[in-house]
Amino acid sequence: PDEVLLVLDGTSGLNMLDQAREFNEAVPLTGIIVTKLDGTARGGAIVSVVDQLGIPVKFVGVGERIDDLQPFNPTAYVEALFYADE
Numbered sequence: 143p144d145e146v147l148l149v150l151d152g153t154s155g156l157n158m159l160d161q162a163r164e165f166n167e168a169v170p171l172t173g174i175i176v177t178k179l180d181g182t183a184r185g186g187a188i189v190s191v192v193d194q195l196g197i198p199v200k201f202v203g204v205g206e207r208i209d210d211l212q213p214f215n216p217t218a219y220v221e222a223l224f225y226a227d228e
Contacts, residue, residue: 145172152178155187162191177203186223
């Protein structure tokens with residue numbers, strides 16, 4: 143396959159790191175999709191996954207429709223993570 147993507151629930155916190163580590167050991171991953179970033183979840187734990195495992199985020203899910211799956215934009219993500227309440 144060209145891509146091996148793991149879908150992680152943005153509300154699962156640091157469990158994302160354990161999940162990604164286990165899956166990456168079984169099947170080397172080329173990227174991650176983080177879902178459920180449309181509510182109060184901000185998916186901050188994904189920073190640990192990228193930092194510790196070096197697996198890039200490819201897409202984020204910000205809703206329930208197929209159009210809500212968007213290419214990951216690191217700048218927009220950081221702004222939403224740190225400046226959403228301002």
